[in-house]
Amino acid sequence: MLNMITRRRMLQSAVAPMIVPSVVLGQRAGAIAPSDQIVFGGIGIGARGAHDLSKLLNYREARFVAICDVRNERREEIKSTVDQKYGNHDCQMYDDQYALLARKDIDAVLIATGDRWHTPLAIIAAQHGKDVYCEKPCSMSIEESWALADAFRRYNRIYQAGCQRRNGANFELCKELLKSGALGKLQTLYANVGPSVNWPPIPSRDWLAAEELPPKQVLDWDRWLGPAPWRPYHSSYVRGGWRNFYDFHGGGILEWGSHTVDLCQWAAEFDDTQPVEYEPVGTNTGPYQVLCRYANGVKLVMRDDGWDAALKTGSCSFRIDGDLGWVQTGDATRIESSENIKPLLRPTESASLALVNHVGDLLRAIKTRQSPKASAAAAANSHVVCHAAFIAYQRGKKLTWDPEKREFTNDEIANRMRSRAMREPWRV
Amino acid sequence: MQQTTQPTPAAQPAKPKPPEPPPEFQEGDIATMDAAALIRILDDAHATEFQKAKACQRIGELGPKEAVPALSALLDNDHLSVYARYGLEPIADPSADQALRSALPKLKGNQLIGVINSIGKRGDAKAAPMLAKMIFGPDPEVARAALAALGRIGGESSVVTLKAAIPKTQGRTRMAAADAALMCAERLLADGKRDEALALYASLSAPDIPQAARLGAMSAIVREETSIGRPR
Numbered sequence: 001m002l003n004m005i006t007r008r009r010m011l012q013s014a015v016a017p018m019i020v021p022s023v024v025l026g027q028r029a030g031a032i033a034p035s036d037q038i039v040f041g042g043i044g045i046g047a048r049g050a051h052d053l054s055k056l057l058n059y060r061e062a063r064f065v066a067i068c069d070v071r072n073e074r075r076e077e078i079k080s081t082v083d084q085k086y087g088n089h090d091c092q093m094y095d096d097q098y099a100l101l102a103r104k105d106i107d108a109v110l111i112a113t114g115d116r117w118h119t120p121l122a123i124i125a126a127q128h129g130k131d132v133y134c135e136k137p138c139s140m141s142i143e144e145s146w147a148l149a150d151a152f153r154r155y156n157r158i159y160q161a162g163c164q165r166r167n168g169a170n171f172e173l174c175k176e177l178l179k180s181g182a183l184g185k186l187q188t189l190y191a192n193v194g195p196s197v198n199w200p201p202i203p204s205r206d207w208l209a210a211e212e213l214p215p216k217q218v219l220d221w222d223r224w225l226g227p228a229p230w231r232p233y234h235s236s237y238v239r240g241g242w243r244n245f246y247d248f249h250g251g252g253i254l255e256w257g258s259h260t261v262d263l264c265q266w267a268a269e270f271d272d273t274q275p276v277e278y279e280p281v282g283t284n285t286g287p288y289q290v291l292c293r294y295a296n297g298v299k300l301v302m303r304d305d306g307w308d309a310a311l312k313t314g315s316c317s318f319r320i321d322g323d324l325g326w327v328q329t330g331d332a333t334r335i336e337s338s339e340n341i342k343p344l345l346r347p348t349e350s351a352s353l354a355l356v357n358h359v360g361d362l363l364r365a366i367k368t369r370q371s372p373k374a375s376a377a378a379a380a381n382s383h384v385v386c387h388a389a390f391i392a393y394q395r396g397k398k399l400t401w402d403p404e405k406r407e408f409t410n411d412e413i414a415n416r417m418r419s420r421a422m423r424e425p426w427r428v
Numbered sequence: 429m430q431q432t433t434q435p436t437p438a439a440q441p442a443k444p445k446p447p448e449p450p451p452e453f454q455e456g457d458i459a460t461m462d463a464a465a466l467i468r469i470l471d472d473a474h475a476t477e478f479q480k481a482k483a484c485q486r487i488g489e490l491g492p493k494e495a496v497p498a499l500s501a502l503l504d505n506d507h508l509s510v511y512a513r514y515g516l517e518p519i520a521d522p523s524a525d526q527a528l529r530s531a532l533p534k535l536k537g538n539q540l541i542g543v544i545n546s547i548g549k550r551g552d553a554k555a556a557p558m559l560a561k562m563i564f565g566p567d568p569e570v571a572r573a574a575l576a577a578l579g580r581i582g583g584e585s586s587v588v589t590l591k592a593a594i595p596k597t598q599g600r601t602r603m604a605a606a607d608a609a610l611m612c613a614e615r616l617l618a619d620g621k622r623d624e625a626l627a628l629y630a631s632l633s634a635p636d637i638p639q640a641a642r643l644g645a646m647s648a649i650v651r652e653e654t655s656i657g658r659p660r
Contacts, residue, residue, distance in 0.1 A: 098600070126640070127603060127607055127640060127641075128603075128640055129639055129640030129643070150614070154610050154611070154614060154644050154648075155640055155641075155643070155644040155647075156643065156644055156647035156648075157640075204449070204455075205455045205459070205482060205485070206449035206453050206454045206455055207449060207453035207478060208446075208447050208449055208450075208453065209447070209449070209450045209453065229481065229485075229510045229511055229514065230481075230506075230507045230508075230510060230511075231481075234447070236446055236447050241446045241447075244446070412491065413489050413490065413491070416488060416489050416490075416491050416518035417489055419517065419518065419549070420514070421488070421510055421511075421513040421514035421517050421546070422510070422545065423510040423542070424509065424510060424538040424539060424541045424542030424545065425538050425541040425542070425545075425569055425573065426545075427545040427548070427549075427573070427576060
């Protein structure tokens with residue numbers, strides 16, 4: 001009955017071999033049969049998602065066939081983009097994620113909705129047997145972070161978080177310098193969490209004034225809100241102004257820490273743990289820091305230095321300090337370092353290629369069933385760190401955390417903030 | 429040495445100011461009120477929807493059991509039911525479980541589903557018999573919520589209920605039953621009940637199980653049987 005095993009069955013199988021030979025996958029020089037392509041659908045593709053999609057569409061190993069969105073204009077924009085790329089009219093539009101996920105021909109979904117939807121949609125996709133690429137931040141709470149990792153382990157599906165810098169050459173070189181011992185014993189990690197002028201650590205709990213709801217076929221407000229608590233409609237939220245409102249957003253620490261704290265965890269190979277102390281320093285309007293410490297004594301400093309700081313390494317920069325030397329890099333690609341490390345630096349490709357590499361990493365992971373660099377488990381851990389720091393900042397006090405018990409050890413209010421209630425009928 | 433370098437972005441200017449929340453939708457003093465003052469807002473017939481919503485969220489952080497009656501009274505409110513659960517879910521006192529269980533027969537539709545979800549989140553085993561009766565009710569969304577809650581509650585009786593439900597359900601409801609059973613199996617493994625867990629995984633590897641859950645169960649068996657930590 002061996003000839004009954006199709007390529008798709010094999011890829012979807014939880015017991016597929018860890019590495020699938022290319023001949024089995026049907027890859028031959030220069031040609032990829034449609035049956036060998038990974039078929040994607042998309043849910044909630046806005047400006048950021050369109051950027052992700054543009055990279056995906058350039059990979060011949062991928063084929064994008066369906067878009068689901070609560071906004072009519074977004075559905076039509078994405079369909080137009082995809083159809084134009086492929087020279088056909090095949091991209092199907094949906095306003096119900098279950099209809100898209102029920103399609104057996106779809107192997108994986110690209111999720112780029114607002115943050116509130118990320119975890120529940122990713123879990124629903126896993127329950128439907130789909131692999132997932134999901135934009136960051138991946139979760140709205142500590143509870144959601146663990147639920148995400150649990151679901152993807154339970155279903156043995158591939159999950160790639162939108163933490164593309166893990167596949168950026170300049171970031172990888174910094175990690176390599178730490179791992180090689182060139183930096184000596186790790187002392188301190190620094191994660192830039194963005195300028196507080198635009199990304200305050202504590203978002204607003206206010207509501208905007210009610211506006212008249214548009215017709216449901218133009219915008220389904222109930223679905224747009226999804227798991228977020230109810231509030232009256234205002235067009236600003238839908239235009240992207242949902243950020244910096246607590247019910248939709250985790251503030252500057254989560255917004256950018258989901259990249260840079262994630263880089264620190266990855267570089268230090270701390271993907272399976274979290275710091276045990278979180279001490280907030282500063283105000284909600286000025287430069288601020290959260291000083292963290294891991295159980296092994298290594299420090300993690302989340303800091304608002306503006307994007308550039310003194311070293312001009314660009315947005316989403318992170319720094320590694322060892323007892324023998326230090327390195328720092330960011331989206332400007334350049335790597336700054338202590339003098340003794342400079343001879344070890346080498347030119348790297350542009351940081352802007354990180355997303356291209358990241359999509360390639362996802363496709364490899366889906367084909368081989370091996371974990372991508374930004375797996376659900378890694379994302380859960382780095383997001384828990386950000387949520388814990390966010391909670392410490394809201395509490396305005398130093399919090400201690402037990403990574404094994406997954407709880408704060410010195411503040412019951414902080415423990416109650418590990419979770420957010422979801423609007424009915426949604427759950428994780 | 430020469431490095432590939434992109435132009436450093438200029439310092440980010442402040443973004444245009446978003447619309448200003450009107451005074452009646454500003455949290456203000458509610459953020460720092462104590463539990464008694466917050467409960468008074470919930471009990472005040474003249475308090476606005478916004479004030480009650482914010483009071484519920486703040487109560488969820490403080491966790492006072494004295495707020496349970498006032499929160500429970502909002503569980504049937506279209507807009508505020510989620511906020512009421514925001515307040516109830518983190519309250520450790522068993523009166524919060526009792527309030528959620530008592531609300532089950534009084535609610536329907538999404539509000540009922542929300543309460544079921546909260547019960548599942550709190551892992552209230554006393555609710556399991558009531559949830560089991562909902563699996564075959566007329567509303568499939570309620571049935572799926574009840575199945576999910578049973579998965580979170582776990583335990584032997586939930587496993588029996590879920591295994592019995594799988595062949596009697598179909599489509600997304602069967603998926604929900606299988607998902608809940610997978611959760612129970614994980615819990616059994618975590619509790620050191622390896623044989624029971626493997627038996628449940630084996631039953632979830634049957635052909636009538638939805639494919640995603642079936643493959644998840646098969647994967648768990650492989651993972652467990654090849655683990656270096658397995659009994660030898």
